[in-house]
Amino acid sequence: MIRTRLGVVKEITGTRKGLTECLVEAAGEIQRAVNYDELTGQLQAGDQVLLNTTAVYKKLGTGGFHFVMANLSRPEKEVQPAGHIMKMRYSPCQVKVLSVEDPDSPHAAVMQQTDSLDGTPVIIGTLHSMLAPAAAALKKLGGGRLQVAYLMTDGAALPLPLSKLVDELKAKGLIQQTVTCGHAFGGDLEAINIYTGLFACKAVAGADVIIAAMGPGIVGSGSRYGFTGVEQGEIINAVNILGGRPIAIPRLSFADARPRHRGISHHTRTALGRIALTKATVTLPKLAPDKMETVLQQLEASGISQKHQIAVLDAQPALAALQEYNLQVTTMGRGVTEDPEFFLAAGAAGIYAADILSGSKSADSTI
Known part of the structure; x- marks a missing residue:
């Protein structure tokens, strides 16, 4: 089962391609969270987010951070047109990619x-x-x-x-x-x-x-x-x-x-x-x-x-x-x-x- 909590983004602490690190306030505490930009879009301070807090709650080896499941302040995302292959298929986080085998791929x-x-x-x-x-x-x-x-x-x-x-x-x-x-x-x-x-x-x-x-x-x-x-x-x-x-x-x-x-x-x-x-x-x-x-x-x-x-x-x-x-x-x-x-x-x-x-x-x- 997934343990979820609501949180508010307080600060963006780091970015690299495809990922945003931030501090969120959840359950009265300031904690670290990770957002995958390809899944849940861009974040900014003040956004309300839904967090998967399971790993931190269970003290698993995930580096001590939560994962953003959805940006409730900007819930609508636009799927890019290229690609027909879904990864993480039939899950709420399935993501569409342009694979090298795809007929639309230049490769x-x-x-x-x-x-x-x-x-x-x-x-x-x-x-x-x-x-x-x-x-x-x-x-x-x-x-x-x-x-x-x-x-x-x-x-x-x-x-x-x-x-x-x-x-x-x-x-x-x-x-x-x-x-x-x-x-x-x-x-x-x-x-x-x-x-x-x-x-x-x-x-x-x-x-x-x-x-x-x-x-x-x-x-x-x-x-x-x-x-x-x-x-x-x-x-x-x-x-x-x-x-x-x-x-x-x-x-x-x-x-x-x-x-x-x-x-x-x-x-x-x-x-x-x-x-x-x-x-x-x-x-x-x-x-x-x-x-x-x-x-x-x-x-x-x-x-x-x-x-x-x-x-x-x-x-x-x-x-x-x-x-x-x-x-x-x-x-x-x-x-x-x-x-x-x-x-x-x-x-x-x-x-x-x-x-x-x-x-x-x-x-x-x-x-």
Whole structure:
């Protein structure tokens, strides 16, 4: 069920493409709220709004803000004429987009003609925080020449404008284009599913490298399959079906207190060991001998090392790139200092992809 409250916009505190942040007065308190401009239009101080307050009330991990469901001061909105595809279909928030497959799209013809990724490297992550080290490594090792497209799936947040990280990466030139697929929306390009999303990255955005991962706000549980990031296995299959080159980022940590996430997370072991039916390259950073032994044992026991190629390489340049581009990224509240292996693993994938495109080889070993 949804918990709703009426509120009044007191102050606009920030804007970026597709999103407005504000302070609202609700139930006698001043609280933060987010408005998606494509759904509920523009806001201004004094507007009366209907708020979804469920997540804050339940103390869920949404950053401590409400979501504007409707602007009651200006309730009527005009739908733009282009596009026939609805996302978030049959919900009160369904939104119309011009997808790349749509006959009215200027990209429809090239999409019809595209049937292969032609070996394009596709880095596949599970957490949104993996995006920054992978993109930073690509920028640094690729000499700034690579065209990088981010394909955001609908495994977590559906509106891309929620991601401050993507906004920052685009502003700093680490990502050139964004594509949102499935029910995710708000990218530079819209696509119906993961397959056409990948083609849009390659054929329309002109990507040399694609990074595919969900947006912020992943859903997880203690069960092996109860995690939206297991989509990693299905994306690997899709990339191989389309003739791309999948590079999988393992979720790696020695800082997480939960035993199931120590070393290679049990969710990664499920996605790569059980769900992926086709081969990928799984990149690992160099680790201390005891940590590497733990990881290799997990890869063996889960069947990952038998099914996939494992590449081990020095990923320290990725951490240097994060610092060089002043990216202050965290995962589960932990930064690079607290959880270096997580960021090294994601950065290793970016380094490996850059090496593929340059023809060099930085992997010390493959398994």
